[in-house]
Amino acid sequence: MACSDERFDIVVVGAGPVGLSFAASLAQSELKVAVVEQQSLERLADPAFDGREIALTHASIRILREIGAWDAIPASDKSPIQGARVLNGSSAFALCFDPPSGSGEPLGVLVPNCRIRDALFKIVRSHDHARLLCGHSVVDATNSHKGAVMTLSDGRQLTARLLVAADSRLSATRDLLGIGANINRLGNSMLICRVRHERVHHQIAVEWFDHHQTVAMLPLMEGVSSLLLTLRSNEADKLLAFDDDLFLTELTNRCQGRLGNMTLTSNRHSYPLVTTWAHQFWAPSAALIGDAAIGMHPVTAHGFNIGLSGQKQLAHRILTACRDRRDIADPDMLYRYESWLRLSAAPLYYATNLLVRLYSGEHPAARLARHAGLRFGQYLPFVRHGISTMLRR
Template sequence: MNYDVVVVGGGPAGLAFARSLAASGLRLAVVEREPRDALADPPCDGREIALTHRSVATLQRLGAWERLAPGDIAPLRAARVLNGGSHFALAFDAQGQGDEKLGHLVSNQAIRRTLFAAIQDQAGLDILSGTGVATVQTTRKRAEITLADGRLLTARLLVAADSRFSAVREQLGIEARIDRLGRSMLVCRVSHERDHGGVATEWFEHGHTIAMLPLVGHQSSAVLTLPSDAVRRLADLDADLLGVELTRRYGARLGAMRVTEGPHVYPLATSWAEHFAATRAALIGDAAVGMHPVTAHGFNLGLQGQATLARLIAEAAARGGNIAAPLLLRRYEAAHRMAARPLFTATNLLVALYTDERPAARVARHAVLRLGAQLPQVRHGVSRLLMQH
């Protein structure tokens, strides 16, 4: 089974990349261990994705955005950052940016469903579902991929999109710095008494972090971050008691909360691949960079990275060039590292500061928020970053 490009991983990054090459004339395969039914109608995983305007434009080009139902899309009009018991909030909005919204919130489930719908009848694309990858090997001539069911695939280029713990990356010999943070996120959908106004909140309370992401109507996605053992105990509560606990931890700012879906638990880890490309291979999505979710930019960065690689490949294919040329892959790596490094570094610094419970750190993080509020150019710069990446 010979292909031009084999993509390992049928998550959003892998599906978007395959769709980005729809007009390239290349023969593609996406390998995904989940069965086809789970790709076509993925289960709810509780994750809500904060999409920037750039990401929305990308999904529109891919033919996925228009497949979303109106109820799938919630406007994100502003964001507020709170620290401890202070009533002060650092605010970010779209004022002066030419749009009334910072972005949109759409569930990961809906994005995956619409991306799969966009590619399932794509000419020149095979979706090899229900099987994983056993081994991969690349040489200067080709990539060889042996599937778990024994089939052998060959390709001019191998693209890994198989998570921040990528087995393909490991087999390619690419080292990655993985930081298992010892904390977990508890994610669930809640209904509440008061209107959120389309405002997202990130509250760095002492001992925990709670985010509320505004959904359609009087609903939000509650994201609570705690040490992993504490999260597991909360996840074992029944829905009524969990709703009471979330209401308490959020200071009843939206009134009483009731859990309507979930909870889902995700151990937190960040990752950074030492290289984003190798001989006849490239990494996209979380296989390249696994972001901490606090700034909500992991998905947007992954979508941007796959678009960069797909554009370079499509241009090479159009002129009859080598789609896996070392120079092409180096150009992709350089561009994506330049886009990812500042976000990755800044996010990790933010997490380190706002999870440090020492008295000096508590004083410092409040001072940082106050300083940000006094510097309009900083707030506007962050707003542009939130809207564009």
């Protein structure tokens, strides 16, 4: 039997930004929470720059502000997106997304992933409600309507009324719970780096679907952008192995000089692209949040926003159950959480997958269809305004 200090109301597996935000969302409650993370406490407390810039919607900014994380992120790490352009191949035509006239607000804000993690970690660490169990993984888990029992890699056993998996789109905890998932390994990788460049970006993000590659240029501080290049994984690996001079030459050629001359201002990072959709988002005394539930393709930059809104919904339902003195793992409550997440995320998830298939296809019909699609969207204002409104929610 587990010792008394190994009993918790909730155990969260995974201290990524969604797992930490969930723990932070419960900070004002009396619930006893544990967060289990494979990384060491030192690495969690000082997250390294990993290349990823998170495009936050206004809804996500509100959530981060509510839990105290937004104001903890330095203003110098917040880069507004004043507009977005979508390009196809060598065509000069662009589908444009801009904030509504007179709104005075950007479409969204780019923030480095590591800065979000750092702010959330400090919030969780500052509250007594959560205990961080770092340097350990969950090697076994059983769940029933009576609760969940987990065994850690050091042999310790934890018990909880509710187990919450937030440990990536290839979640080992999800597997231990017996929850299947549609996992699509795309065979592509995203290569990311920061570059300083001679041309002005005007805080406009650019997504360029070219033949056999996708390029995204995300505006950061003046004269600096985050450059994302999506290629077949073997091509990305070759580029990653180039020295800096050869890499920059290749990058400039692939971008067709759109940013002018460039210099590297960060290390290069590469991530294989995998999308996931769990068959269920809950089980008896267990729930999935973040990428463990839904792993989005990054082309629409909405994966973290969906994860953040999902954890807020689950946390709100748990806090309401506490207030009403109901079970925090009530099956009806978890089912309603799952239904909400499916309804809110499914349209964007499947539309994104369709978009990726259309814009990565090299058949002449696909090229014609995507060119026509951009013009269709540009000349039907409700399409552009609808997407812009969604980004600003």
